[in-house]
Amino acid sequence: MECSVCDLRGAVQACSYCHAQICEVCGVTCQRCGKPVCPTHVYKTHSGKMLCLDCQEERKAKRERLRAKAEHDEAADFDETLRPDSHDSGLSEDEALLGSVRKPPPPWKLSLYAGVVGLVAVLVLLVAPGLRQVPLPGGIFLPTPYFLLVIPGAALVWGLIGLLNEEYKEDTARCVAGLVLAVASILLMVVAVATDPSRRAAQEAADAQLVRNKMTPQQLNNWRNEKLERYRQ
Ligand SMILES: [Zn+2]
Ligand SMILES: [Zn+2]
Ligand SMILES: [Zn+2]
Structure with missing residues (x-):
């Protein structure tokens, strides 16, 4: 084909x-x-x-x-x-x-942070007594811890919010930790104010003045002479 x-x-x-x-x-x-x-x-x-x-x-x-x-x-x-x-x-x-x-940070976190900051602040004050007074205009000195109380105060508030709020039930332990830190800082601040050396000196001066006020003119005279004697030596 x-x-x-x-x-x-x-x-x-x-x-x-x-x-x-x-x-x-x-x-x-x-x-x-x-x-x-x-x-x-x-x-x-x-x-x-x-x-x-x-x-x-x-x-x-x-x-x-x-x-x-x-x-x-x-x-x-x-x-x-x-x-x-x-x-x-x-x-x-x-x-x-x-x-x-x-999300905003949970209250326990704020409480813990503020508690730690408050504690550190008061420890610094305890180590350095010179920082315990804030000079104000007019020659007045205010104890620093009074201002710093705001920090553990905030820790206290946040810790309580966390404790009382159902939403943060599982963080109860952490809220309690924040509260403990806050209370400890507040107590230490009270201690810092009470043991302030400049405050003690002022108190002693006031006490001495009180004693002098109670003295008779004769006693006062003796006291002055005593002071002058000590100054001369
Ligand atoms: Zn074909
Ligand atoms: Zn083919
Ligand atoms: Zn062919």
């Missing part, structure tokens, strides 16, 4: 699609699956590859899939740069939004 394409050579095979008889020269073997095809049912790729129609369809579909995947990956990359937090932590967008709204 003659080749249906050239009508010159004898046909050696039939096209897989139209079953036309084709010779060795006119026929093409698909370079992918090896099927024989006629010139009508062959597809020549850009790189010069000869493919049957099935292989061309498959190749086209595969290319579409790859392109879609690449576009998807690109989109995913884009998303990742836009929302790194929600992507990394696996949180939903809503959860990420909720997380970004800072």
